[in-house]
Amino acid sequence: MEHILRIQKSVEFDETISHYEMHAHQPLASSSFGNNDEISITVQHQDLCLLPSKSHLHIHGRLTKENGTTPVERTRLVNNAISHLFEDIRYELNGMEIDRAKNVGLTSLMKNYISQSPNQWSLMENAGIVNAKHELVLTRSKTDVNVVLQRPITVANPEEKYKITLQKIEWLIPYIKISDKRKTARKTPTTNASTFDHCNMRDVKLFSNSQSYPYGNLNLDINHNQCSTLYNMYVNFQDSFYGKKMEPLLSRSEFLEKAPLIVVDCSKQNEYLKSGPVDIRIEFEPASPFPPHTSAYCLILHDRIVQYNPISGGIKS
Secondary structure (H helix, E strand, O other): OHHHHOOOOOOOOOOOEEEEEEEEEOOOOOOOOOOOOEEEEEEOOOOOEEOHHHOEEEEEEEEEEOOOOOEOOOEEEOOOHHHHOEEEEEEEEOOEEEEEEEOHHHHHHHHHHHHOEOOEOOOOOOOOEEOOOEEEEEEEOOOOOOOEEEOOOOOOOOOOOEEEEEEEEEEEEEEEEEOHHHOOOOOOOOOOOOOOOOOOEEEEEEEEOOEEEOOOOOOOEHHHOEOHHHHHHHHHHHHHHHOOOOOOOOOHHHHHHHOOOOOOOOOOOOHHHHOOOOOEEEEEEEOOOOOOOOOOOOOOOOOOOOEEOOOOOOEEO
16 A cells, blocks of 8 residues: 555656557468368568467357258357367477467366466466467367257257358467567367266375375265365465465356366475476276266376577577
């Protein structure tokens, strides 16, 4: 509150950016957007100053019956459906891979569930990049079964054949002009692929070399509402990883219903473990056998430092 008493402090104006506008970049005209296709969007102009942290994708398409024209009747898109359309997305700078996400639909869901707060859309910002070639490469999924959700199949309601057609993909990137005075300074469409199942888990252990996380047993019994430890691990992640106030995106009931993720904090380690290869093993102990066709997904969040020299264009990771 003491800042309100600084009445003699001069007014400061931020004039470092003199111009800001969004430009759309599209794939080559010969690109196709079908299953298994690789879609590359490249920004060739290396003399531009770009802000990729504020960029976003515009994807236009249609969900129709198999003939490509008739609207569907019993099929709808799931939550985060657009991300499920892509198996892999990677961002490259001057030909070097800077970031990559596989199984985009699930990894984006898992990260956002534990990282985002109800009133916060973005947590991390990057600096603008100049004198570099930017490329975003998207790989379409082999199948679109995870994108849609259909009514339960019965004799009266047989499986509805559907078709997803992507018509246009754009990468919108902010172009900024620096002020002159600053220039030197899942498998079936009837299950929702965007929800997770706790599978009546009793205990989970992550082994990093010889160290186990968490140290004690979880002793979960989710069917009898004994899961406070699991929810606390989820809530505490934002403070532990981002060092910010804990504002979980999901309430306790929503967490159990939509995304009962097991969040293991293994950031506190001896330094000698971080300097070499790390063997990671995860052990599950369910209270009852896993249902058939159950898949387990693991998302590892870690820091990656990339050094970029705008004069030479060199990149070191």
